[in-house]
Amino acid sequence: MVKLVGQIKEFGGFLQLYQHDSDMCGCSMSFSVYLPPQAAQGEVPVLWWLSGLTCTDENFRVKAGAQRYAAELGVALVIPDTSPRGMQVPDDAAYYLGQGAGFYVNATQVPWSRHFRMYDYITQELPATVASLSLPLSDRQSIAGHSMGGHGALVVALSNPGRFRSVSAFAPICHPMCSTWGRQIFQAYLGEDQADWQQYDACCLIQQGAPALPMLVDQGTADEFYPQELLTEDLVSACHSAGFPADIRLQSGYDHSFHFVATFIGEHIRWHHRRLR
């Protein structure tokens, strides 16, 4: 059961705010859809956006300025939350575990495994839920994200060949198996066996031969988490040794914030749009 809980006009289109009961996550989940003005005339292509640690579906729609470009180009945005939420959902004092930090994996460890199934939620339940709304959205879809959501976008795109026309990421956690954040998160959600971590690591997926798709990555050089948590250079190496074509750019002087995302989101949406036509 999906409920429309809000509708806000922006750039001639509409931000639609939804809530639904998620079987996968065992709780009520929120998501937002931006329908550009062109959706009044027929189907529009879709860009999925995965957000970073501590975000809900609100941060991107309020801070990134993406709707301006989505309206100009006629692209819909689908913006999920980053984790299950609620009193019955486990949490942790660390901002990189628990609510706000689903990491786009299916957790296998207690106490996380009941609710933290964000990989299946993003790849299966939410697409079916969005489809049930009968919005004018075409099958031409791409995916993008920021930080933890950049990791999520890369992993989801690499693991589902043919489903997305393109993938892009802002300051993604490129190689979580080798970063402090990633190792703590994987240990908590997936346990000690590192063989179980590889399916959620973009560098591993590329090394293991994931089929190519157009990939664009931007990384600010003044990012407080670069390079140690993000390990962008490992993604460059993985792409190079696997012969995986990717445009991975260092942007001088930019930090990890939404000011960085806002600066380049127009270029990313335009880049996706060329592949969604």
Place this chain on the structure above:
Amino acid sequence: MVKLVGQIKEFGGFLQLYQHDSDMCGCSMSFSVYLPPQAAQGEVPVLWWLSGLTCTDENFRVKAGAQRYAAELGVALVIPDTSPRGMQVPDDAAYYLGQGAGFYVNATQVPWSRHFRMYDYITQELPATVASLSLPLSDRQSIAGHSMGGHGALVVALSNPGRFRSVSAFAPICHPMCSTWGRQIFQAYLGEDQADWQQYDACCLIQQGAPALPMLVDQGTADEFYPQELLTEDLVSACHSAGFPADIRLQSGYDHSFHFVATFIGEHIRWHHRRLR
């Protein structure tokens, strides 16, 4: 003593975050300046932005998407806070009084009169403070704002002839003497004598013959505070009877939020820019 407490690169320019000890307000105050990339080559014109109830200087720089246009056109943004702040500053449980709600007036009533001198702060102390930074800002200046800040922008521009090339407002409180918000705020800050309220009421200033300057106002028709708190039609009447030229537009279906501001901020900045050249 002004301190630079943060600097964030955005759209090739820089958001500079400042704090200073305000004599006028008797507390530490924050403000932000966005310097577009053109500021590296010489002086740029300035758009002052006054924010609405509950805002700090952060909301506009994070939510409005204005920096994109400021960077494109070479306009600096100066973004003050909306009130004095701190433990020693009086406050109120109502969101429309006290901290976050300076209303751009000089309060005369206890307990507000010691700190709540936002009119003098915005028109005198902050301009002098910004000037002391020796940033490449020209004397060509315009002013804009949203809601309470739209009221502030109109009042400050109308009361300081020749100082601003143009003024614009999003969903301004046009006639506070006749709105519930305005009457409660004026009573608290200025006392019972309505003769003291008129200097802070855009409709009164226009009726009393304030010299004309280019004025642009946008008002969403789905705004939850329209018309009763904003009284846009009173501004239309005041301009009409005073022969004051103004472009006051109703925008169908837009609400009071930053999604509305984001939709039209580009048009406003472009409109100001034509008058700032």
